Amino acid sequence: MGNSFIRDFDGQPEDNVLRQGRDGSIPTRPPEERAILVGVDTPTSPWKVEDSLDELEQLAMTANVRTLGRLTQRLDSPHPATYLGKGKLQELADLRVSTGASVVIFDDELSPSQERNLEEKLGVMVVDRTALILDIFARRARTHEGRLQVELAQLEYRLPRLTRMWTHLSRQGVGGVGLRGPGETQLEVDRRQARGRITHIKDEIEQVRRQRRTSRERRREEGFPVVALVGYTNAGKSTLLNKLAGASVLAENKLFATLDPTTRQVQLPGGTISLWTDTVGFIQKLPTGLVAAFRATLEEIAEADVLVHVVDITHTNAEEQAATVAETLESLEAADKPTVVALNKVDQLVTGADSPPADLEAQTPEGYVLVSAERGWGLDKLLECVQDLLEGELREVRVLLPYAQSSLVDLFHQRGQVLEEEYCEDGTRIRGLVPQRFYPLIQKYADRGTTV
Numbered sequence: 001m002g003n004s005f006i007r008d009f010d011g012q013p014e015d016n017v018l019r020q021g022r023d024g025s026i027p028t029r030p031p032e033e034r035a036i037l038v039g040v041d042t043p044t045s046p047w048k049v050e051d052s053l054d055e056l057e058q059l060a061m062t063a064n065v066r067t068l069g070r071l072t073q074r075l076d077s078p079h080p081a082t083y084l085g086k087g088k089l090q091e092l093a094d095l096r097v098s099t100g101a102s103v104v105i106f107d108d109e110l111s112p113s114q115e116r117n118l119e120e121k122l123g124v125m126v127v128d129r130t131a132l133i134l135d136i137f138a139r140r141a142r143t144h145e146g147r148l149q150v151e152l153a154q155l156e157y158r159l160p161r162l163t164r165m166w167t168h169l170s171r172q173g174v175g176g177v178g179l180r181g182p183g184e185t186q187l188e189v190d191r192r193q194a195r196g197r198i199t200h201i202k203d204e205i206e207q208v209r210r211q212r213r214t215s216r217e218r219r220r221e222e223g224f225p226v227v228a229l230v231g232y233t234n235a236g237k238s239t240l241l242n243k244l245a246g247a248s249v250l251a252e253n254k255l256f257a258t259l260d261p262t263t264r265q266v267q268l269p270g271g272t273i274s275l276w277t278d279t280v281g282f283i284q285k286l287p288t289g290l291v292a293a294f295r296a297t298l299e300e301i302a303e304a305d306v307l308v309h310v311v312d313i314t315h316t317n318a319e320e321q322a323a324t325v326a327e328t329l330e331s332l333e334a335a336d337k338p339t340v341v342a343l344n345k346v347d348q349l350v351t352g353a354d355s356p357p358a359d360l361e362a363q364t365p366e367g368y369v370l371v372s373a374e375r376g377w378g379l380d381k382l383l384e385c386v387q388d389l390l391e392g393e394l395r396e397v398r399v400l401l402p403y404a405q406s407s408l409v410d411l412f413h414q415r416g417q418v419l420e421e422e423y424c425e426d427g428t429r430i431r432g433l434v435p436q437r438f439y440p441l442i443q444k445y446a447d448r449g450t451t452v
Contacts, residue, residue, distance in 0.1 A: 034068050037071075041072055055283070106126065229276060230309050231309055237281065241264060244276065269380070312345055394435060398431045398447040399430055400424070402427040
């Protein structure tokens with residue numbers, strides 16, 4: 001971590017030790033850093049502060065940081081200037097000295113003034129949850145699109161913080177903790193460069209959105225149903241996709257093991273080929289700027305026909321994690337999508353069994369399926385539930401389909417129900433039922449004088 005948290009604005013690390021060579025050589029990873037974790041326990045938080053710090057420690061571990069200690073304080077809200085109260089801040093400073101920690105990580109996003117005040121008091125680098133998540137995302141983004149989205153989020157996060165960062169956006173040298181930055185003139189140059197880069201990245205991401213929109217329209221024309229895997233990070237989405245599709249998506253027991261979305265074909269019980277997309281995992285206190293930057297990717301969720309919400313049923317905070325996913329889906333305007341909940345890792349709840357126990361299945365509510373992505377339990381039932389959701393919402397329509405659109409006539413016969421069919425001079429007139437997801441394909445062919 002250390003200087004790896006302070007990357008210049010082309011997405012590369014500031015530290016020459018970390019900077020990838022022009023020849024593509026792999027940089028040497030810096031020594032493991034040591035941190036103190038800090039959190040505020042507020043009455044309105046849905047998570048216990050210790051549980052939230054447990055997750056923060058996992059994030060730190062993912063960023064190659066070892067936790068030496070923790071400090072918490074119960075407040076109605078974080079102190080506006082220093083996050084902690086005066087007494088606790090001094091306690092934190094003493095703890096930092098006694099442990100020799102090289103960085104202090106806070107469990108909430110800090111304001112620029114809070115960061116400045118805390119670094120002056122503690123004498124080491126201060127990192128908040130947002131910067132930590134952005135650093136992990138920057139390490140794990142592999143595709144051009146993913147790198148663009150991460151860089152946009154980093155730029156928008158750092159723009160108001162330029163006064164406490166390195167002296168120039170393209171600086172190659174190594175700085176020390178606590179540098180306050182350049183004079184006002186250079187700051188304005190840096191800000192203009194950052195804003196210009198933000199505009200350029202947004203234009204590129206908009207091109208990605210247009211390409212994705214075209215791809216989605218093509219998929220709909222081909223009649224492929226789309227299923228999006230959503231869930232909390234490390235819930236087992238990638239493992240589930242691997243098992244269903246025989247794919248080879250990276251699946252590790254780490255937070256944000258996969259960042260870039262992956263789409264694979266999965267055959268449903270009725271023989272229909274569906275497209276399943278493994279999306280980036282959610283997390284509590286996910287930076288709003290990161291959600292916005294990844295909107296081009298997350299649109300895949302909003303455009304999916306069915307969502308499969310994967311929940312790690314063994315996790316202590318499974319209920320809170322599920323609520324976080326629901327809130328994020330709400331922010332993406334995708335909360336009303338047909339959804340089946342896959343309660344994953346059920347094999348860890350029982351020993352010596354070859355399938356989920358009957359008593360557990362009997363207690364499982366409708367819309368929920370007990371699965372083990374690792375052992376392949378419950379996958380047939382999961383696919384059946386997805387198929388039922390895809391085919392269950394039939395809509396009655398009356399259309400006049402031109403003879404040039406014979407594929408849409410086939411669609412009625414293969415995926416819907418034909419109630420009346422008549423061959424006319426202008427095409428085929430059909431009254432029938434089709435799955436709701438095909439409605440956009442035939443809407444413009446509504447028979448005159450009827451309502452589709």
